[in-house]
Amino acid sequence: MRVALVDDEPLIRSGLAAVIGTEPDLEVVGQAGDGSEVLDLVGRTAPHVVLMDVRMPGVDGIAATRALVRAGSAARVLVLTTFANDDHVVDALAAGADGFLLKRASPEEVLHGIRTVARGESLLFPDAVRELARRHVRSAGPAGVPELARLTAREGEVLRLMADGLSNAEIAAALVLGVETVRSHVASVLAKTGVRDRTQAVVLAYRSGFVR
Amino acid sequence: MRVALVDDEPLIRSGLAAVIGTEPDLEVVGQAGDGSEVLDLVGRTAPHVVLMDVRMPGVDGIAATRALVRAGSAARVLVLTTFANDDHVVDALAAGADGFLLKRASPEEVLHGIRTVARGESLLFPDAVRELARRHVRSAGPAGVPELARLTAREGEVLRLMADGLSNAEIAAALVLGVETVRSHVASVLAKTGVRDRTQAVVLAYRSGFVR
DNA sequence: GGACAGCTCCCCCGCGCGGGGGAACCCGCT
């Protein structure tokens, strides 16, 4: 299995290379000290897995990961981070990273991580993901904003279509109604939610999780 | 390793039991057909892993998982779901589940999943977690939609304020600009994104993850 | 030096939107 290392500190690279080199099924095929070299490195060496430091001068690991993904690379990205609950974890996940390794991980954990992401699985910190889910549910829970719960069935329908970007006339066509009726429902939605215009209603709908 | 099965469909339980029974290191120690029986079942049989269906009449898998966690159970929970991107995934994660199995998973995947969560690791769908991260990231850089990436810095600022529900006059006040200037930037945003009005621009901003 | 992009501001014009009214019908509840 081919592995590439990207870290600005040569000492870290050497340590990782030593750990990986002892395994018969793993091979370090390339190294880089800067995110800007990553695309070129991966193109030349075609690694199965890239070990990528997040914090680097210049192009950081997250930007480099994003560039790799956008380029359609088949390489799996394993990000090296210091803290499991770092904000970098969320950013890197969104960028397309496949897993994380703590800098203080043991050699066994490093090897296990490489093989895990190479298999196509993801290596994530349960606590970090759970925290992520908890925050998301809290901000967009089923309970939602009490004002939205007071909407009638029809008003809810109208709000959903507003949140699709439809004009009153388009909503009327979609629901087979007169435009005046839609205007009436929209007015009710605005009054009940206490917002000024349809744009604010749409914002509320998205932020509350009423629509996605 | 002791495993408990919770699913309202006896056929599914039988299938899982058959798969698990063939392994020398695994043993099915109990079954339940309803979330309300879970606490009692786990208390009696002390399983290492609970395979839990999400969709069940009465007390569903998410509520049952929450109850287990709240009771301080040491059992690891592996949730059975139909779709990887189901909203249930987020809810179950927040409730304290340790991993997910797709209903259409192969026997090998089921066994691997059980052993994975039993080791204390989490078994998650990369796509689902990535979607979660994408929704969570607020001020991430270049957005996923190409049209949005082509916005200038100022246009991006204006779009973010539009997505807060601000009127042109309010945006002008916030950015210390003339209203005419804001109108100009808004026109650029609409032209570049190819949408008709500010409401559609806001919809695009939320759906693309440009704002949260 | 010219070309170009981005930011800033200005004009006019048409129209969809939102506020404030009202009214009819159906339904469930009392």
Added chain:
DNA sequence: AGCGGGTTCCCCCGCGCGGGGGAGCTGTCC
């Protein structure tokens, strides 16, 4: 029977919004 909420439609009116122009100013790039 009376009442209230929900759904459907109608009127007028003011205004913010979006489209169509244009213009001056800063930078950068070649």
